[in-house]
Structures are given as C-alpha cells and as structure tokens.
Amino acid sequence: MKDIVERLSDYDTLKKVYHENDAEHPYPSASALREIVDITRSILFPGYFGSPTFDLETLSYHIGVNVERLNTLLRAQVYAGLSFEPAENAIMNDKTLKHKAAIIAESFVNRLPQMRETLVSDVEAAYLGDPAAKSYAEIILCYPAIKAISNHRIAHELLLLGVPLVPRMISEMAHSETGIDIHPGATIGKYFTIDHGTGVVIGETAIIGDHVKLYQGVTLGAKSFPLDENGNPIKNLPRHPIIEDNVVIYSNATVLGRITVGEGAVIGGNIWVTNDVEKGAKIVQYKRG
Amino acid sequence: MKDIVERLSDYDTLKKVYHENDAEHPYPSASALREIVDITRSILFPGYFGSPTFDLETLSYHIGVNVERLNTLLRAQVYAGLSFEPAENAIMNDKTLKHKAAIIAESFVNRLPQMRETLVSDVEAAYLGDPAAKSYAEIILCYPAIKAISNHRIAHELLLLGVPLVPRMISEMAHSETGIDIHPGATIGKYFTIDHGTGVVIGETAIIGDHVKLYQGVTLGAKSFPLDENGNPIKNLPRHPIIEDNVVIYSNATVLGRITVGEGAVIGGNIWVTNDVEKGAKIVQYKRG
Amino acid sequence: MKDIVERLSDYDTLKKVYHENDAEHPYPSASALREIVDITRSILFPGYFGSPTFDLETLSYHIGVNVERLNTLLRAQVYAGLSFEPAENAIMNDKTLKHKAAIIAESFVNRLPQMRETLVSDVEAAYLGDPAAKSYAEIILCYPAIKAISNHRIAHELLLLGVPLVPRMISEMAHSETGIDIHPGATIGKYFTIDHGTGVVIGETAIIGDHVKLYQGVTLGAKSFPLDENGNPIKNLPRHPIIEDNVVIYSNATVLGRITVGEGAVIGGNIWVTNDVEKGAKIVQYKRG
Amino acid sequence: MKDIVERLSDYDTLKKVYHENDAEHPYPSASALREIVDITRSILFPGYFGSPTFDLETLSYHIGVNVERLNTLLRAQVYAGLSFEPAENAIMNDKTLKHKAAIIAESFVNRLPQMRETLVSDVEAAYLGDPAAKSYAEIILCYPAIKAISNHRIAHELLLLGVPLVPRMISEMAHSETGIDIHPGATIGKYFTIDHGTGVVIGETAIIGDHVKLYQGVTLGAKSFPLDENGNPIKNLPRHPIIEDNVVIYSNATVLGRITVGEGAVIGGNIWVTNDVEKGAKIVQYKRG
Amino acid sequence: MKDIVERLSDYDTLKKVYHENDAEHPYPSASALREIVDITRSILFPGYFGSPTFDLETLSYHIGVNVERLNTLLRAQVYAGLSFEPAENAIMNDKTLKHKAAIIAESFVNRLPQMRETLVSDVEAAYLGDPAAKSYAEIILCYPAIKAISNHRIAHELLLLGVPLVPRMISEMAHSETGIDIHPGATIGKYFTIDHGTGVVIGETAIIGDHVKLYQGVTLGAKSFPLDENGNPIKNLPRHPIIEDNVVIYSNATVLGRITVGEGAVIGGNIWVTNDVEKGAKIVQYKRG
Amino acid sequence: MKDIVERLSDYDTLKKVYHENDAEHPYPSASALREIVDITRSILFPGYFGSPTFDLETLSYHIGVNVERLNTLLRAQVYAGLSFEPAENAIMNDKTLKHKAAIIAESFVNRLPQMRETLVSDVEAAYLGDPAAKSYAEIILCYPAIKAISNHRIAHELLLLGVPLVPRMISEMAHSETGIDIHPGATIGKYFTIDHGTGVVIGETAIIGDHVKLYQGVTLGAKSFPLDENGNPIKNLPRHPIIEDNVVIYSNATVLGRITVGEGAVIGGNIWVTNDVEKGAKIVQYKRG
Secondary structure, X not given: OHHXXXXXOOHHHHHHHOOOEEOOEOOOOHHHHHHHHHHHHHHHOEOOEXXXXXXXXXXXXXHHHXXXXXXXXXXXXXXXXXXXXXXXXXXXXXXXXXXXXXXXXXXXXXXXXXXXXXXXXXXXXXXXXXXXXXXXXXXXXXXXXXXXXXXXXXXXXXXXXXOOOHHHHHHHHHHHHHXXXXXXXXXXXXXXXXXXXXXOEEOOOOEEOOOOEEEXXXXXEOOOOOEOOOOOEOOOOOOOOEEOOOOEXXXXXXXXXXXXXXXXXXXXXXXXXXXXXXXXXXXXXXXXX | OHHHHHHHHOHHHHHHHOOOXXXXXXXXXXXXXXXXXXHHHHHHOEOOEOOOOEOOOOHHHHHHHHHHHHHHHHHHHHHHHHHHOHHHHOOOOHHHHHHHHHHHHHHHHHOHHHHHHHHHHHHHHHHHOOOOOOOHHHHXXXXXXXXXXXXXXXXXXXXXXXXXXXXXXXXHHHHXXXXXXXXXXXXXXXXXXXXXXXXXXXXXXXXXXXXXXXXXXXXXXXXXXXEOOOOXXXXXXXXXXXXXXXXXXXXXXXXXXXXXXXXXXXXXXXXXXXXXXXXXXXXXXXXXX | OHHHHHHHOOHHHHHHHOOOEEXXXXXXXXXXXXXXXXXXXXXXXXOOEOOOOEOOOOXXXXXXXXXXXXXXXXXXXXXXHHHHOHHHHOXXXXXXXXXXXXXXXXXXXXXXXXXXXXXXXXXXXXXXXXXXXXXXXXHHHHOHHHHHHHHHHHHHHHHHOOOOOHHHHHHHHHHHHHOOXXXXXXXXXXXXXXXXXXXXXXXXXXXXXXXXEEEOOOEEXXXXXXXXXXXXXXXXXXXXXXXXXXXXXXXXXXXXXXXXXXXXXXXXXXXXXXXXXXXXXXXXXXXXX | OHHHHHHHOOHHHHHHHOOOEEOOEOOOOHHHHHHXXXXXXXXXXXXXXXXXXXXXXXXXXXXXXXXXXXXXXHHHHHHHHHHHOHHHHOOOOHHHHHHHHHHHHHHHHHOHHHHHHHHHHHHHHHHHXXXXXXXXXXHHHHOHHHHHHHHHHHHHHHHHOOOOOHXXXXXXXXXXXXXXXXXXXXXXXXXXXXXXXXXXXXXXOOEEOOOOEEEOOOEEEOOOOOEOOOOOEOOXXXXXXXXXXXXXXXOOOEEEOOOEEOOOOEEOOOOEEOOOEOOOOEEOOOOEO | OHHHHHHHOOHHHHHHHOOOEEOOEOOOOHHHHHHHHHHHHHHHOEOOEOOOOEOOOOHHHHHHHHXXXXXXXHHXXXXXXXXXXXXXXXXXXXXXXXXXXXXXXXXXXXXHHHHHHHHHHHHHHHHHHOOOOOOHHHHHHHOHHHHHHHHHHHHHHHHHOOOOXXXXXXXXXXXXXXXXXXXXXXXXXXXXXXXXXXXXXXOOOOEEOOOOEEXXXXXXXXXXXXXXXXXXXXXXXXXXXXXXXXXXXXXXXXXXXXXXXXXXXXXXXXXXXXXXXXXXXXXXOOOEO | OHHHHHHHOOHHHHHHHXXXXXXXXXXXXXXXXXXXXXXXXXXXXXXXXXXXXXXXXXXXXXXXXXXXXXXXXXXXXXXXXXXXXXXXXXXXXXXXXXXXXXXXXXXXXXXXXXXXXHHXXXXXXXXXXXXXXXXXXXXXXXXXXXXXXXXXXXXXXXXXXXXXXXXXXXXXXXXHHHOOEEOOOOEEOOOOEEEOOOOOEEOOOOEEOOOOEEEOOOEEEOOOOOEOOOOOEOOOOOOOOEEOOOOEEOOOOEEEOOOEEOOOOEEOOOOEEOXXXXXXXXXXXXXXX
C-alpha cells in the first residue's frame, strides 16, 4: 500500500487538481451556502421555511435573528470566495479582504426587501400561469421554479457584488435539486416563471425581461464562441439571447446566440431558433400526428 | 440593522408570502413526508428498504410496526394538510378535522395490498423492457422510474382521499430526485414504466392505460388553457392526453392537449403530437443523418 | 389492523419483491457507497473534498488514511454485491467470496493513479470548452459533468472487475444528483465533457473516444432490442452508438443504435440520428425562426 | 422466537411497567426538556450558551426568539406532564388541559427576570467562595454547581406551578451530569453555592436560607419516615433539615431529619448531625492523624 | 511534524497500549452497547422507552421487532467481545466463535421474561422505599437506581454467559451516568433499591440478598487482596461482603471484606464495618451535634 | 411578550452574566474540546479509540492525520481561550495572539510522546492494583480513572503553557463523566491510579508523587483560605496537600491543607487528616461492627 500512496502523493500527478487548504483560508462551504439559502428563504417567505412557531407580533424577532445569522454566515463565505482567487486579491491583506467581505454581506442584506418584492412577483406569475396550482402556499413550498429562481436571485446579487465562486455553487445547488440550470450571470426581470423546469438552461449573458414564461427543456444558449490566440475561449462576451417582455417559450425549444426575441413573441415546443424573432411573432413546429 | 429588520417585518411587503405558524396547526413537514414514503416502500418491498435483518418468520412484526408508524405519521400530516386550507375546512373544528385525518390515514393503509400488486407489475414491466436490467433487485434499488412511480401511486391515493398540498409535496420529492414530474392527479394503469426518465412531464388530468412505456424527456402536457372572466386559469378542466394500453412513446416526444393516443400506438422520439393518434399507429420523425 | 398486517405479510403477495436480509449478507449500502465516492474524490482531487486542512508535507498522511478507509469500505460493499447474486456465487463459500472481494478492492485502489490522470483530462476539457468557466476550482467544485463522469469512471472500473449491482447504484447516484444518466457499462475516453448535462443518456454498450463533447439532453441510445424465444430482451448485445474522437453533439440530439459517428463529426441540436455519420460531417437541423 | 415474543407481550407480566402511548398524549420528552434547559440558560446568561454571534443592539431579537421557543416547548411538555397523571386530571378534557399548560408556561416565562437575579447571586457566591475561580465566565461555563442549581431553580418553579413528573426529570438530568442530587421540592435562597459537588443530596422538604455553602458529599436527608396503615410511606411530610442563612457545611457531612441548623453555623467534614444546631455553632470531627 | 509523527508511531513506545484493528474483528462498540441497553429497556418496560406510539393490540409487533434487533446487535457485540480475548478463543476459528456468539445471544433473549420479573420487583422496592416517589412512572423514567440496576442485570447475565469485556463496558456506562459503580460480577437478589446512589460501589464478588436497600455513598468493597509470587493480585478470590435479606445500609457506610451482614441488620451512615454483623443488629455512629 | 423580552434585554439586569460574542472571537467550544480529547486519546492509545481499521504498516498515516487535526483544532481553541481574557491579552493584536496560539499548540503536540509514556504507567498501575481487571484493554476502554487522568494530563499541560479557561473546561468534562474532580493545576506523578473514583476531589495546588493510589470519595482539599483586604479569596496560594511516593489513601478519606503525607504512608477510609503524616505511617479509623 505504501507504494500506491506514494504515487498518489506525487506532486506531478496532482498539481492541476490540488488545492492547499489552510485553516485561515477555507474554501467556500457547501453546507454553509445551503444554510445561507435556507435562511434567506425564511426571511423572504416568513412562516414557510424555518421557524416553527411565531405570529405577527413576534415576527420581527425571528427576522432580526435570521438577518444577523445571514450576515455572519455570508461574511465568512464571501471571504472564503475572495480568498480563493489569489490573482485578483493577493495584493490585499487579510484584514482588507475581511473588510471587503463585511461590506458585501451588508450590501446583500440591504437588497433583501427588493428581492422579496421580485420573488413575490414570480410567485404570482406561477400561480396565474398554472391551472394546476391550488394556492400560493403550494407554489412556495413545492414548485421547483421558485427554488431555482430564488437561488438565482441570490446568486446573481452576489455576482454583481463581485463575489467569486460562491454564486456558481449556489446556482448548481438549485440545478441539482430541480434540473434547472441558470447561470448566475443571467439578468432576469420580474414575474418570471418556469413550468416543470427539468432541463432548462439559461446562459451566462442571457437577458430576460418581465412576464416571461419558459417550459421544461428550454435552452437559452450560445451558438458558438470565439477562441483567443492560444485556443482558449474568450470569456465574458455577450453570446446568449435577449428575451423581451411577455415572451413565452414552449418545452424543449432551443434559442441560441446573441439574438433578440421581441416583446410578446411565442416560441413553440422543440423549435430551434438562431435568428432574431420579431415582436409578437409566433414560431411553431410543423405539426405531425 | 434595526432599519432593515423593520422593513422586512412590514406586513405590507410580506402579506402574500407570509404564513402564520402556530404549534397546533403546523404545515406539512417535508421530513415527515419523506419518512412516510420510506416506510411505505419498506412495507411494499420488504427487505429492500428499512429494517436491517429479518426473515419470513419475523416479517409480520416489522410490517406491523411499520404500518402503525405509517398510520401515526400520516394522520399528523393529513391533518396538517387539511388545516392548510382554511376556506374549505374552517367550518370544521379541530376535533372533526383530526377525526377526518384518522379516517383518511386508515383508508390509505387499507389500500396498501392493492398498491403493492400494482407496483409489482411496474417492476415486472421495467425488467422486461430493459435489456440492461440484471435482476428485480437492481430495478427496485436503483431505477429512478420505480422511485417516481411509487411516489406517484402514494400521492395519487392521497389526492383521491381529498388531502390538500401533501400529494404535491410527495410528487415534487420524486421530481427533484429523478427529474420525472408526474402530477399527483394523473391516472396511471398497471405495468407502467419509464426508461431513464429525466425530463418526463405528466400533467394533472392525463389518463394512462396498462402496459404503457415512456422514455426520457416525454411530455404529456396541455396545449393551452382557458381563462375565466378575471384572467385566471380555470382549474380542473381535462386538458392532458389519454394514453391507451400498450402505447410506447420515445424520448423527448411531446404530446399535448386532451387527445387520445390509441391502443398499441408508437410515438417516435422528438415528435410533437397535438391530434388524436389511431390505434396501432406508428408516428415517426423524418430521419436525418 | 391485525388483518391488514396479515395480508401484507402473505408470502404470495410479496415473493417477487421480497429480499431476505441476514446480518452476515447485507445488501449494498447506499450510504457506504456515497462515502466510497466521496473518499475517492478526496484522493483524486486533494484539497477540494474531505480533509479540512493540510499541506504538501502532510498530504501523504491524508492519502494513506483515505486509501485504507476506501479499501475497507470497498471490500465490504463488493462482498455485499457478490452476495447478492446467488446464482453465480452460490458455489463459493463465504471465505472465498470475501477473498475475491479483497482482491477486487485492491485492484480498484491500484487503478487510482490512472483514474486521476483521466479525470484531470476531463477537467481540462471542461475548462477549455466553456467560456463561462473561471477556474479549475470552479469546475471541480461545481460542474455536474465532473460529478457524473467521476462516478462513471468509478462505477465502470468496478463493473470491469466483475462487481454486481454496486456500479449501477453508483451511477444512479450521479443520475439523481445531475440528471446525467451514464450506464456503468459505457466505455469513455479521455478529455470527455458534458455541458449543463441535464437529460443526457448514455447506454450500456456505447463507446466514446477521446475529446468528445456532449450538450444537455443528448441521448446515445438503442434503436430497438431483439427478444429471445420467451419474449425477454436478450442481454448484453451491442446496441448503442460508437462515437469516435473529437465529436461534438449539441443539445437534445438523439443518436440511436449500433452506428458509428466518425471522427470530428458535429451533430446539431434536436437532431435524430439512426445511421452512421462520416468523419468530419456536420449534421444540422433545418433552421427556422 | 415467536414463543419468547408472546411471553414478553403477556399483559400479566408487564401491567406494572407498561405505559400505553398514544400520539395525542405523549409522555414528557427528555430531549425536549434538555432543550428547555438550554434555552432557559441562553436567555439567563446571554452569550455563554446558544447563539453564536450577537451584540447588545441585536440581543433583544435573540431573547425574543428564545422566549417564544421556550414558551412553545414548555407548553407541550407541561401538557405531557399533566396528561401523565390521569387520576388528577382525568376530569378535565384535552382543551382545558392545554389551556392550563399554556397558562403555566406563560407564568414560568414571567418568572425569568427574577430567576436571573437569583442565579446571578449564585454565580457571585461561587466566585467569592473559591480561590481557584479565575472569572465569572469560568464559573458560568464550567462549574457543576451552576448547572445543578440552574436546573433546580427551573425545576422548582415548575413544581410550584403544579407540573407533575417534569421537574423531577429536569433535576435528574443535573444529577446525572454533576453528581449533585437536589429534589425539585427543596426551597433554596440566594447566594447559594456548592463546591465540587459530587455526592451532594438535598431532600424534598429541605429549606435553605441565603449565603449557604455546601461541599462535596453533603447530605441533607431524612432520618426516617412514618408508614401509613398499608405500610406505604406517607408522602409530603416535612422530614429534611432547615438550614439558616450563612451556614457552611463541609465535605461528606450528613444532616438528617427535620432539624434546624442555625444562622452562621459551621458543620465540619464527615460529621453526622441529627439534632438542632445553634446559631453560630462550630461542629467538628475529632481530628486524627 | 514528520519527526513527532515518527516518534509517536514507534512500536516500542506504544506496544502496551496498541490494539490492531481489522475490519473482521472489531472491538466492542460503545454505541452498539448503548443501543442494546436501550432496546432491552424498551422490551422490559414497554411504552416508557423507545417506540413512540402503540397499544396493547400492536404491542407484540414492537416487541417482536425489538427482540430481533436485540438478538442481531448482541450477536455482533458478543462476537467482538469473544474476539478480544485471543488467549482463550484463539483455538476456535471464526465460524465457531460466531456460532458461540449466536448461542449466547439467544440465551440472553430467553432470560428476558425472568429479567423483567426481577426489575419489576426493583421498581416496587424503590416506590415503597421513597416517600418522595409519586408514581411507578417517575421511578422508571427518572430514578438513577433503576438505570444502574437494569444495566447491572443485563451485564451480569452476559458475564454468566461467558462474554468478556462487554459486561464491564455496560456497567461503566451506568457508572458514568449515575455515579453508581456495580461490578458485573456482583450477585444481587430481588427487590433491590439504592436511594440517590451517587458514590455507591459494589465489588466483583459481593452477594446481596432480597429486599436490600442502600443509600448514596455506600461501599461494599475488599479489605485487601493477596498477591501471587510475581506480585500480581490473584484474580477471582471472594473478597467482598455477603449482604443477607432485608438489610439496610445508610449513606456513606463502608463494608469491607468477605464478611456477612446478617438478615435484617441495619448499618448506620458513615460507618466503617470490617467484621461480620449479626442478624437484626443495628450498627450506628456515635452521634454528635 | 414584548414586555418580558424588554426586561430580559435590559443591560442592568444582565451585565454580570453577559458575554458579547463576535464571530472573530468565539469562546472555547465544548464540542471542539471534546474532539481534541478524543483525538489525543486516539494518538496515545492507537486502536482503542478512533480509526476503525489499520495495522502497524499504516499506523503512521493515521497518527499523521490525527496530529495535524489536533494541531489545527488546538490552535483555534487556544486562541479562543486567550481572547477570553481581555485584561491580560488586550495589548496584543489578533495576529500576535494567533501566533502565540500556534506556538502553544505545537508545544503541546511535542509533549505527546512524554504524555504517552506517563499514561502507560498509569494503565500499568491500574492493572496491578485491581484484582478485578482482566486486561489492559479493559482498563483503557472502561476504567473511569483512565478517562479522568488522561483529561487531567492534557489539561495540566495546557495550563502550564498558559492557556486560560480551556484546561478547566477539559477537566470538568471528565468530572461530569466520571465523578472525579481534578483541578488542572494539580501536579501528579507517574503510576497514578484511582479505584472506582466517584467523589474524588484533588485541589489546585496539590502535589502527588509516583505510585500513588486513591480510592473513591477521597478529598485532597484546602483547610481554609485567607481573604485579601476586600474580602476576596487570595488566589494561587499553596493550600492543598503534598502526597509523596507510594502513598495509598482509602475511600472517603479527607486530607486537608498544605500538609505532607510522607512516602509509603497509608490513610484508612473515612479518615479526616489535617496534619502532616510521617513516612510509612498507617492511619486508620477505629473499627466498629
């Protein structure tokens, strides 16, 4: 056994996939991020997640405790994320990084009221868009779309605040749980809903307006991506679609490239779209059967 | 921080997404429902789930304990579900609601032998339909279809017994775990199987006969849904397909609306079907490549 | 209640779905397999999973402990898998089975350096193939493809070593977590990557070369399968595609049957392919929209 | 095995040690009582137990949440205690019992400020009485006396409020943890401290003044107890000592019967006392060695 | 660090305190023994420990499941105990040892009805002997004596059946929890009770009759023990007291050596006894104070 | 409820028992200290605690991992302890405190070989001193004395290294578990053993030689302690006994004050000693009974 342990400890074989941990600079913790998401949900939707009993009189105690806990957890995870990117943050010392993390955590907390307003609009959109929905409660507690979208809104906010790695970890949690894969970079308006959801992919530079509805299996992807002189893909180019207000895209449709789907357009199921779509257009599959 | 806590506790901002919890009327518990599903599986498939050791002589002790535990858990969760719909159950007092919950739990338990018979047929269908299947054990322990279908059969039974919210929570658990989204309202016959399964969607009013097989990504959905005078979708209208006995539907096919796919029909992969399909018909995609 | 317990304990109703457990021959444990996968990942990607703190000096201690723990766990689970197939292993006594399990576990451990080399190539492929990827760390920690492929490489190795049931359980874990369903029998080369991944299906007898990239929803499936004289599917026939080096297959494409997709070919999204594809060919959907 | 199970299920053999559980009337839960004690401590000594981070600004949120949680838990456990004594409470229906439990829980909560004041005096007494004590923090976090006394003050309050069974369970928790056995019926003044503590026994009807200090192994017990006509001990008679203010009792001394140890008396170690002791007296062992 | 690890791994420094673990021959597990004690208690006192809900109709299911679980756990722990003593069991092979363990486990299970009868007598003795006891329930749930005595009766039975190490581990669990230290070798009659209990010590060869009552701090110990020619104590000589029926021994009394305390004798508190005591004698301390 | 929360949050009522937590300066964690003790035991007694399987070949991996983990945990807890004493450490900044903590943790680790040597001597003393002891294994796994003494040797080492609060927390853990209360300040030689142990108290400034044996209930305490001008006890004065080599002290004996018990002396049970005892003296109780 000594022999195999030695080979597996050989630096040459592991240098690309090795990460030196030290207790002062942990990498972001999946379980802490899960708690961050849970606490954020319990602040935004009081009574549906988290605290077992309370009423309107005692609500502010619960929100107070949760906001403080969220702030503390977030500060640590943001710091872990910042520490992970030595290139950008190496010039800062630890104290400065911790200070930066504290400011980011507080900024996030200050965005919570706005976030609740947006998520309420998403719940309303889900309720209005699904004849099978019996109540807001059913949507908040059960619908995978709400899980995926709330994780996205959290992750997107953290991305805007400049946190590395953490946003992607948060969106992959929702991807794993719901089969809905929204890159934290995507910009999404109010009253957004996704029906069923499994297989949906929304790319990093996609921009989605208000009152948009997607069905399961819809891809908002990139057509192709240019390489730099070393053959590496060029990062951060806009390469995913712009979906304007009031668009509906049916199941398994694929919309690719930096095109615009105009206001109120309807894209039918299983359709493959790689060019701009005019406002109000209805693109459908040739029917068979 | 006081300021942000106050804004987040402001009733106007949270009234749509606030649920007052009191200890006497908890909302249904995800972990209790998970245990209910686990216990039901251990009763139906003895030896594959749950108890670590037993033999035929001591089997009835294990089933006895599990049936009693299931009954107790179910009574509490059904009560929680009934309490959640104040509109319908407000006129009943607590004692009457608890009595109703007890009767529903017992009715469910009495349906277990029937449920096992049906699930045995599903296991057989999976075994016969998959050349990669090595044994019944492999199917019961590993196949996502069995997880999704057993959750569905539990959820459907509870829906028929009039339990709110709980059935949907149970089916979403399977959706999250398997990527198979079966609405608890769907009616499904014996010897039902789904291969691979990720992305399958089966709508609320779908009706599926015996010996039906679906592949991954198949949608049995609604074409559209009428709104009432307030612009809200009208609930409970039949709007999903009827799939008759012995139908096979290949991967990523989409079947929409209250149409009938006749006995023994075969729907090819990636096909989009919105009209009735005759008995024995074979609908295929134009081949390319 | 006595009555329903008796009916549920009736051997006739449960003989097909009953498994007698005895403490000496447990069935494979899902939680032990999860630990096996976690430990293997922590050995292959030191610092990203598992041990909280260490550096290059102390790395070999951690790898030593993990290799020993992996060996112990694996021996027990391989033995459980072997015990599960009485037909094949009934003629061996327990001691021989345990000896066989020990040899298999050790063979697996000896394959770890090779496995790391291959998985490093997969990480590189994911990095080069995705403009949204910010670092190797992001890929190792977040990308579902790496989870699915590492589980596959573990499961495939165990399948080659002749372990029943366990490989399928390991690949279904990844299927549930990522929506990517790779049968442990599939043969997959180096520098393999899957983008997004939800809905991907790769069949038991598929053969995939080096530098292949798949997108979400791609199926490498069987067209049909012959039945034996009893109407049961004939097991183990080659019935899934051969994908040669440098092939790209876009989202939701379906490739069926024992066909060959030649080196460097590109299959467009939503395409249905059931015949051989020539080297370098580009098969695309008629564009609409 | 059937035979032994049958014998063990025979009512005649178990009627004295059998308790029928039903879900509506559970017996008090040890883990819930442990949580009740922990929460009470975290309310009384903010920052030493419980919440990981907070400051004076956010303290009231934490206390608010804890008080509400305590109230909820206590209501349930008090109800469980009341349900356990059918003789006394059989004439009340469930609703009345629950109402009674709610009133008791609230009364307990209202006593918390008074309880903190008393416990602060106990901490001070421990600090002043022990040259080895380095800080209040050390006493609050480490000293078994504080654990035993805080459990006692909680249990005694519940006993005064008429709760059956629960107070004894709480005092036995402290007994098990510290080796200090204080019956919840004992009446104990302010500035009370016990050094080391293992083996201390304080009986049901003991009365202890202010500024009393005990050492390890001290017993305040009963000399004998009269039986009723059936040979059963007569309950609730005063049979334990009265210890007045400023008394010190050294290690392993035994004080028995309804005697009075007068103000400021000192009882030496290993002494056996069964008669009244005058104010200011010093009772010592004949020295040897 | 390498240096200190090397020194700590040096065989010379650890040979006396090193135990080679292999997965096939684990040492007895504290947590498994804890579960064994808990299950035994739940079989003997149905409804006070373990299963949350059941009634007389379903009791036998619970007892059946618990008896089987106990049997399985016990077999494994007895085997672990037997494996621990290589000297005595080295000539047996594993299969024989496992067979021996199975026979011992079954013998233990068959003693359960007798064990319940004896423990019921202990509960009765505690109730009759303590004016503070309010109900049998309080005694079963709270009294440390019942915990210590039930552990002892379990441990003693296993010792009689020839199990090494395990009985001592079980009695030390009770010692830690209650401060009552009863060596598993001690022989104890019916209707035995201990009041308060902290500090009680009962030695390996003590023999106690029926209806005996001890108070806290009582020692039934050895006066001295002869050494063999190597200076090692000679094992297994009778060296602790014989206590006949109906004896009462008050707090902190010390009874040493192979003496006999005759029927009905009463030993006062803090007394030191090293000679035989006649039937009916009352030995008391000179009173002071 | 608002009112009671307000009163409980009033600074005046809580200032003496309030500790402001901030995430950067946590107080020492009981569960981390428990892990530190467990890891130290598993390093010192390999195979009895901790790792489930290993042999001499792989032992150094386990010790390496454990030493590193111990070092990391200890650094954090020592830092927490240092942060707790603002008076002494306020002039140091965080970085200096962390540096100091790292040096202390490393010093502790370097003392491990010495600590093992001493604890091996304690195990030998227990084996030789107890005819009921069957093996070293039984002593290491079961004997409360070994638990209490190993915690003491750990705590004492940390006290010598200048760590506040943490040593006392570690010794109180053993006190709670075993009823043996050894102040971390006590100095104790090799081959030390305690039989049974419940109720033993060893004070802060006690000094104990080699080959000393104590029985249950023995107190090595202070006779009295002088107060300073403010009435507070003067800290750190020598006030507990010096026990020279080869002394035996029987159960419940009490030895008080800065006296010396000379080499080879024997103190009988229940004896009260407050003056020096000569070498080889035998102090016994007047026998009765």
